[in-house]
Amino acid sequence: MKNMCFPPQMLFVENVVGFEVSDTHDQLLEVLSDLNFNTQEFILSPLQFGIPYSRPRYFCLAKREPRSFQNPSVNSKLLRAPTFLTSVKAGHYRYNQNEDELEPICKPISHFLEIRSMNISEDSSGTITDFKESDERIPSETVCEDYVVPLNFIERWGSAMDIVYPESNRCCCFTKSYYRYVKGTGSLLATSNNLKQIPKENLEISSLKEMGLRFFTPREVANLHSFPPSFHFPYHISLRQQYAMLGNSLSVAVVGPLLHYLFSEIQ
Structure with missing residues (x-):
């Protein structure tokens, strides 16, 4: 990116949990800082969006100045809750008095079964x-x-x-x-x-x-990934290939709000 004449103005990075403590992560933030990017990092799971699916992943959102985030107060921070994302419904959480914190409310798995x-x-x-x-x-x-x-x-x-x-x-x-x-x-x-x-x-x-x-079934795994009902695999894709590609895919319920937030500007 340092050698590009026109580097990107925004960046969206996804990785497995643990990336946030790696040397590559430190190199990523160093390059982004040198190029005048503001970054916000997240570790989020579909469970936090009302989906009964535990899939925590690391995300890094970056915007190059003069672009800015809607919530600049959390620049350069690693967040583990999506509560300020505009697409997250308040009904997905309840207050747990025993632990003095909000905990997600998930639909039953039956809601996602084919x-x-x-x-x-x-x-x-x-x-x-x-x-x-x-x-x-x-x-x-x-x-x-x-x-x-x-x-x-x-x-x-x-x-x-x-x-x-x-x-x-x-x-x-x-x-x-x-x-x-x-x-x-x-x-x-x-x-x-x-x-x-x-x-x-x-x-x-x-x-x-x-x-x-x-x-x-593959359709049920796709449902838990929040893929739309219109999604389907071509007929020549084998069952094992379908599972393999779904296993390597992303949660729409998590990525959607993050992308919406990345592309939003301060009003």
Whole structure:
């Protein structure tokens, strides 16, 4: 950027949490300072925007003088709350008296599910019955089976799985390895409530097999990323490729307000 005749007037940077304490981060701020940029940094997650999805990411917004931010008082600061962003609704937060701070209110995961009713059949064949999408279309049985967690995955990684229910208000970050691996790659959805009252750490492998575990579909992952309903993948993109690209993507619920704020000027 120092060698550019016409460097950009605004900059938007996204990275994983931890970048803020790296040497590269220090170099970034040094270059931006030398070029007369004002910076504001954030660590934000969709959870703070009412989305039941834990995906904290680092963001750096930069404007070159004479451009300025709407809130210049937080220049050169790292913020961990989005409360002053104009697109964030006050209804997304509630006051927690025990911790004396605001905490986010998230919609249940069921609000983001493509499939309203999905149950593992009792004959233990691994097929899924009563599988319905929001528009009441019934996919083929082959499509249904694609999302069932294989028994060998449960036997090997059951204790490390993050299991959520449709009424849960939080799920883990989906990575590009989701669907290929189950450890640390994202949450799995339990379609049976029979064992819900038992803490997962106390469940035996045999019990985990009865929970009707399945992967979130690509459409559901896209919903949790706040992609619009019109979004879809071309038909030639494989299921694994869809998960990989979604795992590498951004949360629209977070990026949208940040971009709106970046492009806004002091009135």
